[in-house]
Amino acid sequence: MARAAVPGGLMGRLDWRVARLAGHRDETPTARTLLLDVPGWPGHLAGQHVDVRLTAQDGYRAERPYSLAAPSGGDRVQLTVQRIGDGEVSPFLTEEMRIGDPFELRGPIGGWFVWRPADPAPVLLIAGGSGIVPLRAMLRAREEVGSRAPFRLIYSVRTPEDVYYADELRTPRPGVDVRLVYTRTAPDGARTAPGRLGLAELNSHGWPAEFAPNCFVCGPTGFVETVADLLLALGHDARRVRTERFGPA
Ligand SMILES: Cc1cc2nc3c(=O)[nH]c(=O)nc-3n(C[C@H](O)[C@H](O)[C@H](O)COP(=O)(O)OP(=O)(O)OC[C@H]3O[C@@H](n4cnc5c(N)ncnc54)[C@H](O)[C@@H]3O)c2cc1C
DSSP states (O other): OGGGGSTTSSOOTTSOEEEEEEEEEEEETTEEEEEEEOTTOOOOOTTOEEEEEEEOTTSOEEEEEEEOOSOOBTTEEEEEEEOOTTOSSHHIIIIIOOTTOEEEEEEEEOSSSOOOTTOOSOEEEEEEGGGHHHHHHHHHHHHHHTOOOOEEEEEEESSGGGOTTHHHHHSOBTTEEEEEEESSOOOTTOSSOOOOOOHHHHHHHSOOGGGOOEEEEEESHHHHHHHHHHHHHTTOOGGGEEEEEOSOO
């Protein structure tokens, strides 16, 4: 009975669907956004993810989670994948997959690491590397619904070439403050030397804990754990600090 209530038909969110690559765009030398057609996609909230399943000709299967990179929009779904040199799945998705190629996908998955457009509370987004992907979906969702919730994004990257969605993030938007932190090479003219994100940046570019912002932290495991500890040290309420770990540091 519950399955019949799922928007988009009789399929449930944990049934595998066939997705096809409809287009792609390179974000950095090692990250690619995939535009997918997923007939009957039921819609999703910013922050949710999907599972992708690849099946080799000999029947061998590999499955990995990927965040949804844009808000819900009909049967079109976007993912952005960082290529991991010795990885099993990400090199295929970013280098080998051709337009029209089919593969399996299921979702949307996750109900905690989500931004709900009706929530007017301030939002603090903190990303490390590819952890920007679900946070970009939240920024886009804010814009699409015309939310006036004030957003601040702190985005930690190694070098200027590693910034995903660079044009989008450079475009000024009322109520959205974007701060980039470079860990290895800062752009020419930068006022601060490269370095890891620490208390000082969170203090000056985040929201004060008294504002009770919803905090979303996403990236490599070590990054997420460090930032979550810093937010708690700054007095943020643990119930408002939501985290998503993408894997090894
Ligand atoms: C909820 C969730 C959402 C995710 N969303 C995204 C996303 O939007 N974009 C994205 O690019 N990835 C995302 N990931 C990570 C993704 O699921 C895979 O782990 C990643 O693509 C590596 O898979 P692989 O098969 O290429 O590498 P594997 O064959 O699994 O691993 C190869 C080697 O790389 C290391 N490794 C694995 N994952 C990572 C990683 N994330 N960073 C650095 N080293 C790693 C492994 O320890 C191993 O040594 C997400 C993970 C989770 C849990």
